[in-house]
Amino acid sequence: MTLLEQIEKQLRALPPEKQNEVLDFIAFLQQRTKTAQTAKPRSQRAHPAFGSWKQRGIDSVRYQQNLRAEWGI
Numbered sequence: 001m002t003l004l005e006q007i008e009k010q011l012r013a014l015p016p017e018k019q020n021e022v023l024d025f026i027a028f029l030q031q032r033t034k035t036a037q038t039a040k041p042r043s044q045r046a047h048p049a050f051g052s053w054k055q056r057g058i059d060s061v062r063y064q065q066n067l068r069a070e071w072g073i
Contacts, residue, residue, distance in 0.1 A: 001009075011019060044050060053060040 011022060014022065053063075
């Protein structure tokens with residue numbers, strides 16, 4: 001028995017109101033899948049904060065190390 005046949009068999013065993021819930025859930029899954037497929041990953045380089053430390057002339061790693069030393073981390 002295929003997956004589709006198994007789903008159909010179990011769906012037929014449900015009362016009509018539960019069948020409607022299954023249909024709503026399928027629509028939800030389709031919408032979520034469509035949204036996930038159309039969303040493009042955004043580049044972090046496009047963010048305005050990218051490279052902001054370079055303009056300040058500060059070594060960001062050393063700055064972070066100094067802060068952690070101050071805080072006792």
